[in-house]
Amino acid sequence: MxxxxxxxxxxxxxxxxxxxxxxxxxxxxxxxxxxxxxxxxxxxxxxxxxxxxxxxxxxxxxxxxxxxxxxxxxxxxxxxxxxxxxxxxxxxxxxxxxxxxxxxxxxxxxxxxxxxxxxxxxxxxxxxxxxxxxxxxxxxxxxxxxxxxxxxxxxxxxxxxxxxxxxxxxxxxxxxxxxxxxxxxxxxxxxxxxxxxxxxxxxxxxxxxxxxxxxxxxxxxxxxxxxxxxxxxxxxxxxxxxxxxxGCEASRTRKTEFVAQFQDLLDQLQVCCYSQCDNCGNCSKCVRTSIILDVLGKNSASLPDYQSHGELKQLQPYDNGTLSYMDDFAVFMHKHGRHDIKKQLLKMKRNYIITSNMTMIAKTILGNRVRNLKQKFFPRPWEAYRTGLVARKSILDD
Incomplete structure (x- = not known):
């Protein structure tokens, strides 16, 4: 029914x-x-x-x-x-x-x-x-x-x-x-x-x-x-x-540092975005976990090792939630003297802030016309649902 x-x-x-x-x-x-x-x-x-x-x-x-x-x-x-x-x-x-x-x-x-x-x-x-x-x-x-x-x-x-x-x-x-x-x-x-x-x-x-x-x-x-x-x-x-x-008291890097004390927990890690049974080693969750373990001199039997700075692109922020992870990562890298990685993270953060602010300015100037066209031709998955955790549209947007 x-x-x-x-x-x-x-x-x-x-x-x-x-x-x-x-x-x-x-x-x-x-x-x-x-x-x-x-x-x-x-x-x-x-x-x-x-x-x-x-x-x-x-x-x-x-x-x-x-x-x-x-x-x-x-x-x-x-x-x-x-x-x-x-x-x-x-x-x-x-x-x-x-x-x-x-x-x-x-x-x-x-x-x-x-x-x-x-x-x-x-x-x-x-x-x-x-x-x-x-x-x-x-x-x-x-x-x-x-x-x-x-x-x-x-x-x-x-x-x-x-x-x-x-x-x-x-x-x-x-x-x-x-x-x-x-x-x-x-x-x-x-x-x-x-x-x-x-x-x-x-x-x-x-x-x-x-x-x-x-x-x-x-x-x-x-x-x-x-x-x-x-x-x-x-x-x-x-x-x-x-x-x-x-666990709200601990950031993602702090949690990983704590878990890294226990090799049995490291060896059973399942962090992948795409699977409940394997770690691909390439998605954002796999990459960010393997980077932290690499910096800490640790490894996991279930997670491929971090390979190169090229994998960092998987950590590009796409919203404010992932931006907070970026800040946490940058502080962690600074703490451990990995300024090469910190530099790339801050560059990605800067690019995200510039792009998101330009988008916000465009929306403010043009109103809902551009957004409505985008939703018409490029609908997001969430638009298939009747509601979400926050209201879809405020009267203030009209």
């Missing part, structure tokens, strides 16, 4: 169930009569609770100005119901396209608390840093399939095998989760990025983790509207599960 073609006064979550098989167990629910599911290992305690499905409804409800209604047979954490109000405050502040909505649900008693401490663990720098910080406390590692829209299922199998080998070595339990989230949201012309952190947090609630760690991507100095954000995840916490957005 295409929700966009349906007229309704609410969005319903019902028929929450767990179906068990020999290889996995499936937690599913009907959202307006369409099935949404997560599949977990068969030996992990999973609860048939509604929290994991709320993020799938959130943006659609806020765009359509309709409530989310959860069948009363499936109670929701009272603490989460309170946090839901704060979540809406954040999203409506970021995006004026969104409207406040209601979560109509019965508040229910939580199950007995567990002592499990989960860390989301893709094998990248952010998750490796959070794991290294909390290594002694962590009992479970969670890896979620395909939010890089990985098409090769054999690649996912290798990703799970690699993460499991590391987890076994560390005497931790790996929990690998597959889903139909991207397909479900795509049918509604909604992107997964705005709700990624919320989905992760609610999986922590579903698994009844005592603590659930979501590694950060940005520092406190560089925060901007993002689907995984220290303001958001904490509000999905419940009486049983504390959600932590971890």
């Amino acid at each position: 295409n929700m966009h073609s349906r007229i309704g006064n609410n969005i319903t979550i019902s028929d929450i169930r767990i179906d068990k098989g020999p290889a996995y167990q499936e937690l599913s629910a009907l959202i307006d009569d369409e099935k949404v599911w997560f599949r977990f290992p068969a030996d992990v305690p999973v609860r048939a609770r509604p929290e994991a499905f709320i993020p799938f409804c959130l943006f659609d409800a806020m765009l359509r100005k309709v409530p989310i209604v959860i069948h009363p047979d499936f109670p929701v954490s009272a603490e989460l119901l309170t946090g839901f109000e704060e979540i809406q405050d954040i999203y409506t502040c970021w995006n004026s396209d969104l409207n406040r909505t209601q979560l109509v649900a019965t508040a229910g008693i939580q199950d007995e608390k567990s002592a499990d401490v989960y860390c989301c663990f893709s094998g990248g720098i952010d998750s490796s840093y959070s794991y290294a910080k909390h290594r002694d406390k962590i009992t479970h590692l969670l890896v979620l399939e395909g939010f890089d829209q990985l098409k090769d299922k054999s690649g996912w199998k290798k990703c799970v095998a690699d993460r499991k080998a590391f987890a076994d070595q560390e005497h931790k339990k790996l929990v690998d989760v597959t889903h139909n989230a991207i397909e479900f949201l795509g049918k509604r012309k909604l992107h997964w990025v705005p709700v990624l952190g919320s989905i992760l947090a609610c999986l922590g609630v579903t698994l009844n983790a005592e603590t659930f760690i979501v590694p950060s991507s940005n520092t406190y100095a560089d925060l901007f509207p993002c689907g995984s954000h220290p303001l958001l995840e904490v509000n999905w916490s419940t009486e049983n599960t504390k959600i932590i957005h971890d």
